[in-house]
Amino acid sequence: MSPRPRRIRLEDWTRRYAELRAAGLSEPSYGGPLERHVLDGDLRLPKLLYDDSPAALRLWNFLLTEEDRLQAARAEGKKLVGAMKDLGTVPVMAWSLPGVVAFYPDGAWWIPCVMELSAGLLAVADRLGVDESFCPVRAMLGAFLTEAHYPIPDLLTCNAGAVCDDFSAIAQRLAGLGHPVLWWESPHRRRPDPGEEAVELPGGFTAPRGHVALVREELARIREALGRLAGLPLTDERLAEGIRAANRVRRVLRELRDLAYTADPCPLPALEMLIAEMLALHFCSDREEALAVLGELLGEVRGRVAEGTGVLDPGAARIFWVNPVADLSAMNLLEDCGGRVCGTDYLFSHALDEIPGDLEPLEALARMAVADPMTGSAADRAERICRDAARFGAEAVLVSRIPGASHCATEGRIIGDAVDRSLGLPVLEIEVPPLIDSVRAGISGRMEALVETVRRRRRA
Amino acid sequence: MITVAYSDPLVPPEWIRAHGLRPRRLRAASVARSPSASLTGLCPYAGAFADRSAAPDLDAVIFTTACDQMRRVFEIAREAPRPAFLLNVPSTWQTRAVHAHYRSEIERLGRFLESLGGSSPTGEALAAEMLRYDERRRRLRDLAGRLSPRAFARVIARHHETGEVGGEDPGPTAGPGAVPLALVGGPLLLDDLFLFDLVEERGARVVLDGTDTGLRTLPAPYDRRLLGRDPFGQLLASWFGVIPTVHQRPNALLYRWLAERFAETPVKGILLRRYVWCDLWHVEEERLREWTGLPVLALDEGAEGRARERMVQRLEAFLEMLA
Numbered sequence: 143m144s145p146r147p148r149r150i151r152l153e154d155w156t157r158r159y160a161e162l163r164a165a166g167l168s169e170p171s172y173g174g175p176l177e178r179h180v181l182d183g184d185l186r187l188p189k190l191l192y193d194d195s196p197a198a199l200r201l202w203n204f205l206l207t208e209e210d211r212l213q214a215a216r217a218e219g220k221k222l223v224g225a226m227k228d229l230g231t232v233p234v235m236a237w238s239l240p241g242v243v244a245f246y247p248d249g250a251w252w253i254p255c256v257m258e259l260s261a262g263l264l265a266v267a268d269r270l271g272v273d274e275s276f277c278p279v280r281a282m283l284g285a286f287l288t289e290a291h292y293p294i295p296d297l298l299t300c301n302a303g304a305v306c307d308d309f310s311a312i313a314q315r316l317a318g319l320g321h322p323v324l325w326w327e328s329p330h331r332r333r334p335d336p337g338e339e340a341v342e343l344p345g346g347f348t349a350p351r352g353h354v355a356l357v358r359e360e361l362a363r364i365r366e367a368l369g370r371l372a373g374l375p376l377t378d379e380r381l382a383e384g385i386r387a388a389n390r391v392r393r394v395l396r397e398l399r400d401l402a403y404t405a406d407p408c409p410l411p412a413l414e415m416l417i418a419e420m421l422a423l424h425f426c427s428d429r430e431e432a433l434a435v436l437g438e439l440l441g442e443v444r445g446r447v448a449e450g451t452g453v454l455d456p457g458a459a460r461i462f463w464v465n466p467v468a469d470l471s472a473m474n475l476l477e478d479c480g481g482r483v484c485g486t487d488y489l490f491s492h493a494l495d496e497i498p499g500d501l502e503p504l505e506a507l508a509r510m511a512v513a514d515p516m517t518g519s520a521a522d523r524a525e526r527i528c529r530d531a532a533r534f535g536a537e538a539v540l541v542s543r544i545p546g547a548s549h550c551a552t553e554g555r556i557i558g559d560a561v562d563r564s565l566g567l568p569v570l571e572i573e574v575p576p577l578i579d580s581v582r583a584g585i586s587g588r589m590e591a592l593v594e595t596v597r598r599r600r601r602a
Numbered sequence: 603m604i605t606v607a608y609s610d611p612l613v614p615p616e617w618i619r620a621h622g623l624r625p626r627r628l629r630a631a632s633v634a635r636s637p638s639a640s641l642t643g644l645c646p647y648a649g650a651f652a653d654r655s656a657a658p659d660l661d662a663v664i665f666t667t668a669c670d671q672m673r674r675v676f677e678i679a680r681e682a683p684r685p686a687f688l689l690n691v692p693s694t695w696q697t698r699a700v701h702a703h704y705r706s707e708i709e710r711l712g713r714f715l716e717s718l719g720g721s722s723p724t725g726e727a728l729a730a731e732m733l734r735y736d737e738r739r740r741r742l743r744d745l746a747g748r749l750s751p752r753a754f755a756r757v758i759a760r761h762h763e764t765g766e767v768g769g770e771d772p773g774p775t776a777g778p779g780a781v782p783l784a785l786v787g788g789p790l791l792l793d794d795l796f797l798f799d800l801v802e803e804r805g806a807r808v809v810l811d812g813t814d815t816g817l818r819t820l821p822a823p824y825d826r827r828l829l830g831r832d833p834f835g836q837l838l839a840s841w842f843g844v845i846p847t848v849h850q851r852p853n854a855l856l857y858r859w860l861a862e863r864f865a866e867t868p869v870k871g872i873l874l875r876r877y878v879w880c881d882l883w884h885v886e887e888e889r890l891r892e893w894t895g896l897p898v899l900a901l902d903e904g905a906e907g908r909a910r911e912r913m914v915q916r917l918e919a920f921l922e923m924l925a
Binding site for chain 2: 272276312318519548
């Protein structure tokens with residue numbers, strides 16, 4: 143039997159890395175010891191806890207070298223597409239074309255955490271009048287202005303309409319600074335009226351046919367723009383192949399989530415699972431490698447589940463986590479408090495569902511885009527959270543508020559009421575800023591109380 | 603008569619009126635006394651509108667998606683027994699697809715109005731209501747330069763509530779050498795009218811009301827030659843993609859409108875009326891400063907105690923600086 147997997151600190155990884163290398167570890171080109179990223183300015187890394195597997199090492203190295211890949215792609219003459227406020231639609235289209243690389247500029251929202259504010263991105267946003275009353279994604283403005291974290295893309299798209307006002311405002315500010323944006327509309331998703339033609343969406347909801355038709359026309363404009371950029375038409379055949387490739391990623395991720403969120407003891411930490419889920423959105427600037435990274439992670443988890451081992455003690459309180467966190471260490475903290483993540487809604491559940499493969503490609507993508515939880519009501523979102531929380535056997539739900547985000551003022555109560563009504567589970571709402579250090583004690587105390595509530599309910 | 607309340611300028615009142623119902627564009631009086639307005643992270647105006655819309659003098663409420671906070675407040679308002687409707691207003695306006703979507707949404711609004719007891723309007727009835735409103739808006743525009751800024755703001759507020767225009771004392775004329783200011787931003791509260799007086803007492807004058815409750819958000823005049831042939835098409839053509847709003851992407855129409863007004867009426871400073879947690883207007887503050895090169899004061903207000911006093915103090919200091 144292999145040694146029991148553990149969560150380890152960065153300094154432990156240094157020793158572990160040497161051991162793995164000595165034992166013949168084979169790494170991809172972006173591999174190497176994790177501590178080198180600290181020298182690049184990723185100052186948060188020494189304060190995190192990591193899974194100790196080679197698969198996790200590859201995952202972290204893949205994540206932390208995205209900027210290098212984008213620079214290399216630019217140097218190779220590939221076209222870069224920045225897909226803003228778009229969790230999983232335009233990237234699938236862009237990756238369907240040879241010579242085109244899509245990435246997710248909004249991902250800059252983690253830079254203030256990972257670099258512990260040393261990059262000054264939030265200060266740049268402040269100077270542009272985008273202060274802390276906005277969601278931490280305002281760091282993206284700093285990333286564009288400094289050009290220190292990713293190259294300026296050749297094409298910048300942004301979803302508009304039924305999206306959060308924070309991002310819409312920030313993207314408008316970016317456009318006002320001279321970055322041309324191709325906006326595409328998403329209507330607010332509602333249930334079809336009686337007698338109105340309905341379309342079933344991935345994830346189980348339905349929407350009016352007209353909504354899907356509108357988004358499909360919008361995506362047709364994106365298709366044209368991508369074709370012009372690539373100098374090649376984005377044909378149905380190319381799109382269909384792109385969808386198949388995206389679905390391969392989603393299928394691997396689905397099995398990974400099913401195992402990681404249900405097996406006891408917990409086979410993979412919440413932090414690595416968060417990053418794994420993020421890969422499904424834009425493939426971290428290399429679709430095939432993303433699939434390989436996830437595949438290795440899945441292999442690791444399968445092995446642990448088969449051996450009955452995990453990174454946490456058996457019986458950890460099973461918490462369903464709602465919303466992404468700006469400070470990655472919050473995921474560690476829950477586990478430190480005796481909890482474990484079993485199920486998530488990071489606001490992109492539609493990007494985890496398979497894209498329908500039996501439909502005309504643009505129709506399939508439009509249906510997926512309409513299923514975006516951001517475009518629907520909080521009640522719809524709560525319904526899916528309840529469904530997924532029940533499926534994963536959650537014992538409590540944690541709603542992590544995003545500071546300043548326009549959807550967070552009201553959704554917590556709606557989700558909490560729905561969870562209470564349909565599952566009778568305790569709900570905790572916390573707010574996670576880009577660095578939780580100053581509020582760690584308060585968050586930790588509330589997480590401990592939630593875990594204790596779960597334990598008390600088990601005893602009852 | 604059944605009263606249907608709304609707040610967003612992209613809801614055409616003549617469409618409601620043509621269904622035989624009474625439209626009433628509501629303004630919150632204040633954000634300080636509203637329970638929902640104090641929810642952390644919630645735009646106090648959206649919260650105050652939701653609270654106001656629950657009053658018994660209203661029979662139904664229309665929210666729109668032009669503001670994410672209003673879209674989400676609709677979910678809370680929907681829990682009340684009063685019928686509520688969410689009108690999807692696209693942010694982009696450049697494609698036929700979004701125009702068609704707005705059309706389908708206005709048609710859906712019509713079905714909602716019928717469900718309240720309204721009757722589907724004939725083309726003639728709709729055209730007649732459109733003409734009536736068009737005439738009132740023409741009178742509104744004519745009054746713009748002839749009334750004091752406060753008196754004109756009262757006329758607009760009354761027009762929003764009742765559809766009528768007029769009956770206002772012209773108010774004092776501008777003092778010599780008054781510093782011309784623009785007032786832009788989100789909707790004015792009913793309690794905000796004192797701002798006009800305060801500005802004038804300090805030797806300045808609001809010469810342009812570019813708030814969401816000012817002239818900027820009036821629809822384009824109808825083409826009367828086409829009104830008899832296709833009134834519904836004319837309604838859509840004058841409302842969607844024409845009214846400059848901050849939520850449009852890009853919001854180039856808003857800046858074009860401001861550029862035209864500033865060319866006609868130069869100003870020496872800008873007052874930006876916005877509410878805490880209103881991202882859409884907040885983000886424009888610095889951009890306005892950069893774009894105009896003028897001093898900009900954000901009249902930002904939350905629901906917390908003494909917010910208004912602080913806002914007034916800052917306004918006084920700003921006016922002193924300009925004088």
